[in-house]
Amino acid sequence: MRALIINGSARGAKGVTAKLAGALAEGLVRGGASVDTLFVADMSIAPCTACLSCMHLNPGHCAQRDDMDLVLPLLKQADLLVWAAPVYTDTVSAQTKAVMDRTICSKQPFLYQDAGGRVRHPKNWDMPSKVMVVSTCSFPEPVNFEPLVATIRAQTANFGGRCLAELCVPGSLAIQMEPTVLEPHLALIAQAGLEVAQEGRVRPGTLAAIKRPPFSVDRYWELAGRYEEWCRKKQAKMAGKRDRKS
Numbered sequence: 001m002r003a004l005i006i007n008g009s010a011r012g013a014k015g016v017t018a019k020l021a022g023a024l025a026e027g028l029v030r031g032g033a034s035v036d037t038l039f040v041a042d043m044s045i046a047p048c049t050a051c052l053s054c055m056h057l058n059p060g061h062c063a064q065r066d067d068m069d070l071v072l073p074l075l076k077q078a079d080l081l082v083w084a085a086p087v088y089t090d091t092v093s094a095q096t097k098a099v100m101d102r103t104i105c106s107k108q109p110f111l112y113q114d115a116g117g118r119v120r121h122p123k124n125w126d127m128p129s130k131v132m133v134v135s136t137c138s139f140p141e142p143v144n145f146e147p148l149v150a151t152i153r154a155q156t157a158n159f160g161g162r163c164l165a166e167l168c169v170p171g172s173l174a175i176q177m178e179p180t181v182l183e184p185h186l187a188l189i190a191q192a193g194l195e196v197a198q199e200g201r202v203r204p205g206t207l208a209a210i211k212r213p214p215f216s217v218d219r220y221w222e223l224a225g226r227y228e229e230w231c232r233k234k235q236a237k238m239a240g241k242r243d244r245k246s
């Protein structure tokens, strides 16, 4: 199995998303897969301009020359695409969405009805048939992932793939105050990677354990209190800097 992880966090390798994706990659590799990881934050990828050259002038090829030139060959080779996609204003980040939209060059302009009766464009080339999601968000409630998961599921279905699993861990704000709370989840996510590489699926027990938030509501509020204290100190420090400048 060849996996491609696309990390759409603005903080790239420094973020919590990278920790989750790193654990998944470790499990995938242990299970015999090869893994490429791309950090969109370190790349230059412009939004789709809707020129539709990829559909009409030069079918299958994007007209824009930027780092999408590195992403597209890897996408064409991968069996598994992992969207490592943090929640930004209730859905995927602009970094993630830019890559998603630019994959429109995999489509032809024509129309057909899929097995579910939905009108689709046929393909110029195949996107990875299997898709996974790893995600995090600041707030503690799993409901925060719903729009992001719905977007990626819809995009996957539109592009003819199948979502194997969404591994979403809420409460990154508290996790960053006490990174050790994430350790059991990192081990479970690595186990999920191993299972996907070896069995093509995440076992229901592993998925159920990942879905349990990494802390109780009380513990979240305790860590959130530490976060707010840190924010106040930081604001005071910044105000001092600003005052000294003026």
Ligand SMILES: Cc1cc2nc3c(=O)[nH]c(=O)nc-3n(C[C@H](O)[C@H](O)[C@H](O)COP(=O)(O)O)c2cc1C
Pocket (backbone or CB within 6 Å): 009, 010, 011, 012, 014, 015, 016, 017, 018, 086, 087, 088, 089, 090, 091, 136, 137, 138, 139, 140, 144, 172, 173
């Ligand atoms: C622009 C922006 C919007 C965000 N919107 C949300 C949000 O709607 N809900 C939420 O729970 N967290 C939100 N967050 C917090 C991120 O999901 C959180 O910081 C996460 O850890 C980011 O991933 P990273 O650690 O890999 O950078 C937002 C962060 C940014 C920068």
